[in-house]
Amino acid sequence: MDVTALLPLLDAGDYTIAREILQRGFAVLFLIAFVNAWNQFPPLLGEHGLLPAPRFIALTTARQAPSLFRWRRTPYSDRNLRIVCAVGIVLALTVIVGLPQAGPAWAPIPVFLTMWWLYFSISAIGQRFYGFGWESLLLEAGFLVGFLGSHAVAPPLLMILLLRWCTVRVEFGAGMIKMRGDSSWRDLTAMNYHHQTQPMPGPLSRTAHLKPTWWHKGETLGSHIVQLIAPWLLFLPQPIASFAATAIIITQLALVITGNYAWLNWATILLACAGISDSFLRWIVGGPWPEWGIDAAVRTIAQAAGSSAAYPPSPLWWVLLITAFVIWQAILNIPALRNLFSPRQLMNAHFNRWGLGNAYGAFGSMSETRHEIAIEGTLDPAGTHGWKEYVFKGKPGDVTRRGPIVAPYHLRLDWLMWFAALGDYRDSWFLVLVERLATGDPLIRRLLGPDPFDGEAPALIRARMFTYRYATREERRAARAAGEPVPWWVRSDPVTIVRPVSLRDR
Numbered sequence: 001m002d003v004t005a006l007l008p009l010l011d012a013g014d015y016t017i018a019r020e021i022l023q024r025g026f027a028v029l030f031l032i033a034f035v036n037a038w039n040q041f042p043p044l045l046g047e048h049g050l051l052p053a054p055r056f057i058a059l060t061t062a063r064q065a066p067s068l069f070r071w072r073r074t075p076y077s078d079r080n081l082r083i084v085c086a087v088g089i090v091l092a093l094t095v096i097v098g099l100p101q102a103g104p105a106w107a108p109i110p111v112f113l114t115m116w117w118l119y120f121s122i123s124a125i126g127q128r129f130y131g132f133g134w135e136s137l138l139l140e141a142g143f144l145v146g147f148l149g150s151h152a153v154a155p156p157l158l159m160i161l162l163l164r165w166c167t168v169r170v171e172f173g174a175g176m177i178k179m180r181g182d183s184s185w186r187d188l189t190a191m192n193y194h195h196q197t198q199p200m201p202g203p204l205s206r207t208a209h210l211k212p213t214w215w216h217k218g219e220t221l222g223s224h225i226v227q228l229i230a231p232w233l234l235f236l237p238q239p240i241a242s243f244a245a246t247a248i249i250i251t252q253l254a255l256v257i258t259g260n261y262a263w264l265n266w267a268t269i270l271l272a273c274a275g276i277s278d279s280f281l282r283w284i285v286g287g288p289w290p291e292w293g294i295d296a297a298v299r300t301i302a303q304a305a306g307s308s309a310a311y312p313p314s315p316l317w318w319v320l321l322i323t324a325f326v327i328w329q330a331i332l333n334i335p336a337l338r339n340l341f342s343p344r345q346l347m348n349a350h351f352n353r354w355g356l357g358n359a360y361g362a363f364g365s366m367s368e369t370r371h372e373i374a375i376e377g378t379l380d381p382a383g384t385h386g387w388k389e390y391v392f393k394g395k396p397g398d399v400t401r402r403g404p405i406v407a408p409y410h411l412r413l414d415w416l417m418w419f420a421a422l423g424d425y426r427d428s429w430f431l432v433l434v435e436r437l438a439t440g441d442p443l444i445r446r447l448l449g450p451d452p453f454d455g456e457a458p459a460l461i462r463a464r465m466f467t468y469r470y471a472t473r474e475e476r477r478a479a480r481a482a483g484e485p486v487p488w489w490v491r492s493d494p495v496t497i498v499r500p501v502s503l504r505d506r
Contacts, residue, residue: 010319011154013310014277019148019155020101022163023108025270026142027095029263029408030115033138034088036410037122041085042078043443044129044412050429050436050444053081053125066353067121076125088118105153105318112146120355128429129412133348134264136358141166141267143356147325153318154311158326161235163274168231169336170268170360171248175227176340177347181364185224190366191216196470197367199418200260200394200411201403206470206488208258226251234275245275260394260403262410264362332357370468371421372396373497375437377458383500387462390437391449392417396468399489413447421465425497434463438503463498466491 045053053069053076062070068084069076091111094100100108120139123130144166148159178185184193195201195209226247233244249272252265335351339359347361374397378386391397394406394414413433420430436444440457471479471487479486 010157010322011311011314012157012160013154014279015155015160015274016310017278017281018160018273018276021273022145022270023101023112023148024096024098025273026112026138026145026267027092027115029138029267029270030119030142031089031092031096032263032408032410033119033135034085034092036412037119038082038085038089040129040412040447041081041122041126043447045126046078046081047076048443050432051127051129053127056125056127063353065124067124068117069121069125081122084118084122088115091115091118101150103150103152105149105314106321107150108148109146112142116143128416128427132262132264132410132415133360133362134262134267134410136348136350136355137170137267137360138263139355140358141271144329147322149318149322153314156314156319156322158322160274162326162329163271164231164234164241165333167234167245167248167268167271167274169333169340169358170271171227171231173336173340173345173347173359174361174363175224177345177361177364178227179224180343180345181347182366184366184368185220188217188220190363191219191223193366193368194363195258197370198259199415200406201396202257202259202405202407203402205258205403209470210473223251234272238277239280241275242277242280245272248272248275256407260405260407260411261362263408266408329357367422370396371465372468372491373417373421373425373463373465375434375461375463375498377437377453377461379453379456379459381459381502383460388452390452393447393449396489399468399471399487399491400485402488411447425463425465431498434461434498435503437461438501457503460500460502461498462496462500465495465497467493 041053042049044050045056047054056065057067057070057076068074069080074080091114095108095111100111116139119142123135123139126135141163144159144163148155178190182190184190192213195205198205230244230247234241236244249269252269252272255261256265332352334357336357336359339346339349339351345361346359347364349359351357351359372395375390376387377390378388380386389397392411392414394404394411395417396403416424416429420427424430433444438458438461440453440455442455445451445455468489468491471490475490476486
């Protein structure tokens with residue numbers, strides 16, 4: 001039997017557009033991630049950050065947190081951090097403009113693996129500020145998509161299937177963690193609260209929250225259908241796989257316009273594109289209805305075997321490389337597969353120190369009440385008047401300000417302030433944040449909005465927690481009629497969690 005005659009069966013020539021979207025799309029996300037680290041890592045985790053990375057490196061081992069910043073030649077410094085970010089940005093730009101894709105089949109692999117290693121080195125020492133599922137997803141998907149190859153070969157079918165499996169872990173994992181984790185998902189009431197209590201609402205979140213109850217039940221039910229069923233349909237023949245991928249993309253876009261989840265939704269959208277064929281896209285833009293089904297599949301295989309496809313059959317060495325890589329990944333994914341069907345399912349968990357074959361998920365429990373922390377200062381040493389609130393760029397604060405559009409950029413400090421309001425305000429990073437603001441630290445103030453004290457250290461600083469809810473339409477109309485500021489939020493029940501203290505002279 002001529003083995004080379006079977007090689008075309010492992011090519012996926014009808015997924016060239018999907019490959020372009022996946023490779024260039026994840027390069028864009030890497031670019032955003034490196035820019036984000038350039039701007040935010042030094043004040044949060046740098047030499048003088050809230051949780052200094054050098055101290056973390058000294059207290060942990062390479063096995064616990066592998067990173068190039070452990071090498072003697074590249075010890076952590078804010079300067080070395082920015083050099084790493086700059087290299088990552090340049091590599092991401094080369095993929096976005098298509099340079100590695102124009103080379104031999106293997107050319108994208110070292111580029112993506114280098115970006116993975118550089119960002120992995122940052123994320124591994126990022127502690128609480130990098131403890132989000134989208135960090136793991138970017139790293140794992142970024143590790144994989146280089147193996148889709150360059151334009152010299154057809155997209156490998158095994159890699160297309162592996163990326164669909166990654167989509168299953170993200171979507172089905174999220175669906176199952178919801179069903180197992182909180183009764184509000186099971187009784188279809190979760191979306192009654194989600195838009196109001198999510199970490200960083202956007203400009204349309206209030207509108208979504210004020211929809212009627214039947215609408216929210218439909219949202220919740222639709223989420224279950226898409227997350228629990230559609231991912232498995234990605235493994236069925238076309239056009240079913242493309243329709244399933246489209247359903248996933250639509251639901252993710254709904255999350256994009258009603259919240260700010262960094263690049264999580266965009267990464268999921270990119271992965272879902274592995275299920276969309278070129279033929280389906282041509283039909284979407286007005287082409288003829290493509291031929292699908294068993295007969296069409298047989299004709300496609302026959303054409304490929306006769307070398308009449310758009311790409312010549314992939315060389316044997318490339319097929320063997322991809323096959324070996326996918327087998328290795330399949331082995332690494334065994335714990336994640338078990339986790340999906342475990343009654344003790346883990347969310348956003350790693351099963352090896354390199355973060356490959358992870359468990360994903362979000363909102364395993366639903367908050368029904370929103371709390372927000374306001375950090376306030378005053379120049380009055382007696383604290384009798386002049387209290388002003390520090391403004392954050394993304395999180396709710398000023399009750400008249402609507403939620404901003406931030407994603408796919410990630411405001412790490414703002415996100416952790418949401419966790420602080422859930423009880424994490426006792427953690428060291430929050431206490432250090434209050435101290436830095438009290439001393440007028442310019443490094444940390446750059447992560448916030450306009451400084452209420454124009455760079456001067458306050459005489460006293462305190463922190464209070466409020467209950468927030470969206471203003472109703474009636475409340476907004478009444479304020480507008482009275483000529484008062486129109487509220488976006490209504491806040492109440494202030495509780496002091498950090499009593500007024502003075503650190504001006506420290």
